[in-house]
Amino acid sequence: MTRIDSIGRIALLVLQAFVAVTACAGGVVLILGSVNPAWSSVLVPPLDYLEGSPFTSYLVPGLLLLVLVAGVHAVAFVVMISDSSWDNTIAAAGGFACVIWIGVQMVFIPFSFLQALYFTVGLVELGVTMVRLGILEPVTRLHRTTFVSVRGQRSPHASE
Numbered sequence: 001m002t003r004i005d006s007i008g009r010i011a012l013l014v015l016q017a018f019v020a021v022t023a024c025a026g027g028v029v030l031i032l033g034s035v036n037p038a039w040s041s042v043l044v045p046p047l048d049y050l051e052g053s054p055f056t057s058y059l060v061p062g063l064l065l066l067v068l069v070a071g072v073h074a075v076a077f078v079v080m081i082s083d084s085s086w087d088n089t090i091a092a093a094g095g096f097a098c099v100i101w102i103g104v105q106m107v108f109i110p111f112s113f114l115q116a117l118y119f120t121v122g123l124v125e126l127g128v129t130m131v132r133l134g135i136l137e138p139v140t141r142l143h144r145t146t147f148v149s150v151r152g153q154r155s156p157h158a159s160e
Contacts, residue, residue: 008132009080012091015125016077019098019118023070030062049109065101072097091129098122 001009026043033040034057044058055061076090099122102115109115 005132008128009087011128012087012125012132013077013080015121015128016073016080016091016094019094019121020070020073020077023065023073027062027064027066027070030058030065034059034062045109053108069097069101088129088133091125091132095122095125095129098125 029041029043033044047057050056050058072090073094076087076094079090080087098118102119102122106115
């Protein structure tokens with residue numbers, strides 16, 4: 001395991017745990033707030049935000065948040081811990097779940113700092129996953145062979 005892969009793995013584990021825990025809490029709050037309006041708090045957005053959406057309460061969005069965002073991130077965390085060959089695939093699914101969730105949410109709910117935060121987290125998850133998959137390898141290989149001389153060898157661009 002390379003150093004970049006190790007750093008990427010730790011970063012993904014931290015992000016996956018963060019999203020799994022906070023999305024789970026958010027989903028539970030939305031569900032409880034829709035089951036009993038007396039339980040809703042400052043954490044549950046006004047029902048006005050659902051106008052024009054297919055939902056009349058936050059029950060289904062809460063369930064979707066719990067399953068599609070928190071659940072996928074919890075699975076991604078467990079798969080990453082177990083060092084499975086599926087770790088990058090499930091990590092990418094978590095990143096896409098975050099980005100898509102926030103993208104759809106922004107259609108109905110006014111902009112908030114949390115939307116920017118979770119959208120950024122999703123993009124970072126996707127970026128780190130791509131780095132772990134070797135997307136930068138051709139660039140670093142080109143850089144190493146073109147500009148940095150290897151011990152005992154001269155760079156192809158060194159003057160004679």
